[in-house]
Amino acid sequence: MKQYDAIVIGSGQAGGPLAKKLALSGKKTALIEKRWVGGTCVNDGCTPTKTMVASAKMAYLAANSVPLGVKIKNFSVDLEQIRKRKDEVVHQFRNGSQKGIESTKNLDLIFGDATFIDNKTILVKLNSGREKEFKAELFFINTGAKTFIPDIEGLNDIDYLTSTTILDLEEVPEHLLILGGNYIGLEFGQMFRRFGSNVTILEKSDRIVSREDEDISEELTKIFKAEDISIYTKTTATSFKKKRSGKISVLISADGKEEKIKCTHVLIAVGRMPQTETLNLQKTGVEVDEHGAIRTNNKLETSAPGIYALGDVKGGPAFTHISYNDYTVVYRNLIENADLSIKDRQVPYCMFTDPQLGRVGLSETEAKKRGINYKVAKLPMAYVARAIETGDTRGFMKAIVDADTKQILGAAILGVEGGETMTILQMAMSGGITYEEIRYYIFAHPLFAESLNNLFMALEG
Ligand SMILES: Cc1cc2nc3c(=O)[nH]c(=O)nc-3n(C[C@H](O)[C@H](O)[C@H](O)COP(=O)(O)OP(=O)(O)OC[C@H]3O[C@@H](n4cnc5c(N)ncnc54)[C@H](O)[C@@H]3O)c2cc1C
Ligand SMILES: NC(=O)c1ccc[n+]([C@@H]2O[C@H](COP(=O)([O-])OP(=O)(O)OC[C@H]3O[C@@H](n4cnc5c(N)ncnc54)[C@H](O)[C@@H]3O)[C@@H](O)[C@H]2O)c1
Numbered sequence: 001m002k003q004y005d006a007i008v009i010g011s012g013q014a015g016g017p018l019a020k021k022l023a024l025s026g027k028k029t030a031l032i033e034k035r036w037v038g039g040t041c042v043n044d045g046c047t048p049t050k051t052m053v054a055s056a057k058m059a060y061l062a063a064n065s066v067p068l069g070v071k072i073k074n075f076s077v078d079l080e081q082i083r084k085r086k087d088e089v090v091h092q093f094r095n096g097s098q099k100g101i102e103s104t105k106n107l108d109l110i111f112g113d114a115t116f117i118d119n120k121t122i123l124v125k126l127n128s129g130r131e132k133e134f135k136a137e138l139f140f141i142n143t144g145a146k147t148f149i150p151d152i153e154g155l156n157d158i159d160y161l162t163s164t165t166i167l168d169l170e171e172v173p174e175h176l177l178i179l180g181g182n183y184i185g186l187e188f189g190q191m192f193r194r195f196g197s198n199v200t201i202l203e204k205s206d207r208i209v210s211r212e213d214e215d216i217s218e219e220l221t222k223i224f225k226a227e228d229i230s231i232y233t234k235t236t237a238t239s240f241k242k243k244r245s246g247k248i249s250v251l252i253s254a255d256g257k258e259e260k261i262k263c264t265h266v267l268i269a270v271g272r273m274p275q276t277e278t279l280n281l282q283k284t285g286v287e288v289d290e291h292g293a294i295r296t297n298n299k300l301e302t303s304a305p306g307i308y309a310l311g312d313v314k315g316g317p318a319f320t321h322i323s324y325n326d327y328t329v330v331y332r333n334l335i336e337n338a339d340l341s342i343k344d345r346q347v348p349y350c351m352f353t354d355p356q357l358g359r360v361g362l363s364e365t366e367a368k369k370r371g372i373n374y375k376v377a378k379l380p381m382a383y384v385a386r387a388i389e390t391g392d393t394r395g396f397m398k399a400i401v402d403a404d405t406k407q408i409l410g411a412a413i414l415g416v417e418g419g420e421t422m423t424i425l426q427m428a429m430s431g432g433i434t435y436e437e438i439r440y441y442i443f444a445h446p447l448f449a450e451s452l453n454n455l456f457m458a459l460e461g
Contacts, residue, residue: 012039350419358422361410
């Protein structure tokens with residue numbers, strides 16, 4: 001049985017870089033991956049969706065070019081080319097990471113499905129069909145999450161789509177019904193509407209993006225409705241039935257009333273669940289919560305000594321940059337004797353609808369709940385010179401500031417390149433730059449960033 005110093009299970013956004021750095025630090029390391037190097041982000045998450053969102057944006061621009069004085073006649077969407085481009089980008093990223101791992105001294109990349117025998121031993125069902133046991137002093141679990149499939153009558157009798165299978169559709173759905181109105185539902189909903197599908201989104205809560213402030217949900221709803229996307233809130237599906245015509249009949253319960261909708265495709269986007277059920281964690285003493293997420297402390301140590309958990313598998317904010325940050329925390333604590341913690345770290349994120357929603361820090365709702373003496377700065381994108389010049393004034397900029405200290409507490413930028421503008425405020429928050437300083441800051445004209453002067457001017461008087 002081969003003995004390692006460290007075994008990393010899962011080559012997600014933490015696992016790959018961590019395995020390389022551990023090996024380079026002198027630890028004999030193995031990285032076990034059951035599918036593809038790069039995990040969800042590279043293979044069926046961020047990378048493929050954002051390449052396809054770019055195609056959807058191109059279709060939107062072509063369809064809306066006339067006001068800018070450009071007539072585009074007869075454009076069409078070529079899903080095969082969109083898929084091909086997406087696959088090329090994914091393969092480029094995946095192969096690049098794999099080569100980097102394979103050429104790292106002291107590191108073995110093993111393709112197979114790992115399960116614990118005890119807290120120092122794993123059994124790997126190799127992709128070649130054989131089984132092998134490996135031992136290590138340290139284990140790092142980075143097995144990510146997968147689509148949660150709700151228990152709804154008839155769902156298993158239709159070929160429903162997930163965020164993975166929808167990436168490889170060979171034709172644009174005639175009518176795509178989406179269950180769930182948050183990141184995945186909204187990014188795919190708008191994308192396929194722009195590719196030519198009729199799109200209906202069913203959201204269980206009383207508004208889409210229900211974790212955000214109400215004005216954000218309202219503005220996004222307006223933006224989606226302007227593209228003829230149907231949104232039902234306080235609604236879920238109660239049964240699915242495949243018709244002889246090939247169509248799917250969906251019984252929905254909308255705000256207490258029942259209604260039937262026909263569609264051709266169904267995308268399930270009601271959340272993701274940690275991939276822990278096949279790890280045999282009961283053999284290790286690693287505790288999980290009621291959702292199967294691994295419990296860790298602020299240094300990402302589990303309840304079993306020598307076993308760490310990083311990324312989506314531990315629950316909490318499920319983003320690539322958070323998983324990557326987990327890796328730096330674990331690595332630097334272990335190898336560089338740092339004393340880093342994930343407590344109170346910033347969690348920025350960007351939803352890649354068009355326009356984007358860039359978010360960091362407190363929302364207005366949270367500031368109110370905490371009883372903070374806050375003020376809200378808000379500027380419609382229709383007042384942003386760059387937005388007017390480039391012909392897209394949808395959305396607004398919003399910042400929550402501390403009325404006493406003048407520090408920025410949070411920001412929501414719903415607008416073109418909203419993620420980039422949000423990041424400027426995120427850095428101001430890290431550096432303790434006050435909103436008054438930003439109000440008088442020199443930004444190059446006419447950038448979106450320049451309007452941060454005006455955003456905070458709104459707080460004067
Ligand atoms: C459609 C979609 C779009 C997204 N877009 C964004 C975005 O724009 N921005 C953003 O920040 N985040 C986005 N995310 C979330 C992001 O992809 C994840 O948060 C990120 O990939 C972090 O994952 P991870 O490192 O925890 O693990 P993952 O990347 O999920 O990797 C886990 C790896 O472990 C492997 N594995 C699992 N079990 C075993 C086992 N027993 N043995 C061996 N290997 C195993 C899996 O095959 C997988 O490769 C998106 C997610 C989805 C689904
Ligand atoms: N741009 C990004 O950063 C990005 C993009 C895609 C995904 N992600 C990550 O992927 C994760 C999963 O995203 P998601 O959108 O699937 O999940 P989510 O948990 O963020 O949202 C699920 C939505 O479905 C609704 N819902 C739940 N049950 C329902 C039902 N039965 N009927 C109708 N609606 C129902 C919920 O109210 C919620 O609005 C997120 O946590 C996110 O971190 C990030």
